[in-house]
Amino acid sequence: MNVLMPTSLAEACTLCAKHPGVIPMAGATDLLVHWPLRQAEHDKSYLDLSKLSELRGVRWTADSLTLGALATYWDVLQDARIASVFPLLPDAARQVGAIQIQSRGTWAGNIANGSPAADGVPVLMAYDASVTLASAHGTRTVPLRSYYTGYRASVRKPDELIVSIEIPLVACDFAVFHKVGARKAQAITKVGLVITRLASGSQRWRVVASSVAATIKRCPTVEALLNTGTPLKAPADLSAAFAADVAPIDDIRSTADYRRTVLARLLFHSLQGVYDGAAAP
Ligand SMILES: Cc1cc2nc3c(=O)[nH]c(=O)nc-3n(C[C@H](O)[C@H](O)[C@H](O)COP(=O)(O)OP(=O)(O)OC[C@H]3O[C@@H](n4cnc5c(N)ncnc54)[C@H](O)[C@@H]3O)c2cc1C
Known part of the structure; x- marks a missing residue:
């Protein structure tokens, strides 16, 4: 198998363009569970996102909360303001797997995995979150409520990465x-x-x-x-x-x-x- 390890978002987008069908890897808690069943994918390349520091953590602006694509459930549990403004985020985070999964699993991975049983996605959708996607051609933002097009299918193109999730500050x-x-x-x-x-x-x-x-x-x-x-x-x-x-x-x-x-x-x-x-x- 081939693992690509970009160190910047720009490099990651270039690699996505060069390697069609490359499989992004964040916490790998979904990817690795299915590892033995995914032999066909092993011919493709994996794109390890872990070195992309610009995708880490959570950020507040005057009118929104942004979760970077590498923000984990644990990151959300550590932010006291999130608990008071968006209490369902920590509520859902605490109910995803156990602490090991909460500390590796990302909200973006939960979205991209596309399971109809996901626990992070419904809470983000109820807060009217949007997803920002990036590729070598630029970025675009899609409301999460219109992100999915069918079972495990979405508007995300094969050369696009989720880079962030934005939640508007609405009471x-x-x-x-x-x-x-x-x-x-x-x-x-x-x-x-x-x-x-x-x-x-x-x-x-x-x-x-x-x-x-x-x-x-x-x-x-x-x-x-x-x-x-x-x-x-x-x-x-x-x-x-x-x-x-x-x-x-x-x-x-x-x-x-x-x-x-x-x-x-x-x-x-x-x-x-x-x-x-x-x-x-
Ligand atoms: C023991 C266990 C218990 C679990 N319990 C729960 C639970 O209770 N509730 C729940 O909802 N989930 C649960 N999960 C599933 C999983 O932990 C979550 O879905 C998690 O959020 C996935 O995030 P990740 O970073 O590990 O994703 P990964 O495994 O790295 O990736 C998942 C998918 O998203 C894609 N991807 C990841 N990041 C990006 C990106 N930035 N751009 C584009 N595509 C991307 C990958 O290519 C892959 O297809 C559990 C998993 C395990 C192993």
Whole structure:
């Protein structure tokens, strides 16, 4: 196998252009798990990003938080301001694997891996994050909500690298992250739900679901229902809206029916006391 080790982003972009299909490697926590099954890829080159210091860490500006493409879950857990402004980031970070994975795994790797069961992606999406991609031809920024085009497929071109993730500083007055797995920790998500509500505006609700479609999904029909204040008397009142937004499947971890039922219940019960239209259970 061939491992390329650039020392600057410019060099990394040049190498991506020279080696079509090169495989970027950040924390390698996803890549190495599948190592024995990925023999076909071993003919390609790996691009080790670890020397690109410009991609490390988290940065605040007046109106946003930027996570560099090498920012790990641990980096986020170390930043006290993140815990107060974007509490769902540390909440999700603590529920990704165990400390070893949290200290190596990156938010960008979680996005690029494209798993519909990812835990970092839904939280970033509910905070309306954008992804900046770079190649030898320049950079572009894509809203995370429109990054995925299908199962493990995205708008990222083979010669592009994720260089950063930007989260706008917009106040939320309600935010919750639910991860339902087979056990409390070290489990892959069977059903995930993130809800945020902006402190002001007419389109305040954001609802993001995981493990219930081919990709992590914003749920525009459910959001519209909440934004218009539709009365909800029971979880079943959410079923039709969720059916328009997600399409769960039966697989080794769960059934479509379980996923549908749990998703509606999670949202309904999360709304108690915060959504005027929801009846007490
Ligand atoms: C034991 C264990 C437990 C885990 N638990 C969880 C969990 O609870 N929740 C969860 O969501 N995930 C979990 N994971 C998966 C994994 O840790 C995360 O998805 C992590 O965020 C991946 O980041 P990474 O830096 O290690 O990515 P890598 O493995 O380095 O890369 C993952 C993918 O992203 C691509 N990539 C990486 N960086 C870039 C970049 N800058 N630009 C373009 N492409 C890039 C790689 O080519 C690869 O396709 C677990 C993994 C293990 C091994």
